[in-house]
Amino acid sequence: MRTLCASTLLGEFFVIGFAGLVAMRTSDLPTGTVWTVCGVAMALCLLLCGVLTRPGGIPLGWALQLGLIASGFVVPAMFFLGACFAGLWWASVHFGRKVDEAKAQRARLETRPDTA
Secondary structure, eight states: OHHHHHHHHHHHHHHHHHHHHHHHHHSSSOHHHHHHHHHHHHHHHHHHHHHTTSTTHHHHHHHHHHHHHHGGGTSTHHHHHHHHHHHHHHHHHHHHHHHHHHHHHHHHHHHSOOOO
16 A cells, blocks of 8 residues: 555655646745745655555545645646545555555465465
8 A cells, every 4th residue: 555655645746846836827825835835745745655554644645635636726727636636545545455455365375384
């Protein structure tokens, strides 16, 4: 799960940076405000890559997804991109857990002595 979720977060890191460039040009917000918000969100993406397996890592990722969708109020294209990344986040968590379960089951089968 960690690999899939971290890949999604790294993609979001770049999208947030590009959205900051767009917001800087198209919104009435001060440049410092845009880059403070984008910088915090980008740092959160990187920090979440390291704490995904700890308690609260996945819910923090969902909070980031909601924030990404809400950024559509500043850059309208982010409504769509945020929804796409929320879908990717769901798929990363869902299928990542399935892969982890399959790996654990395979490891149990490999360590079990043969009864033949």
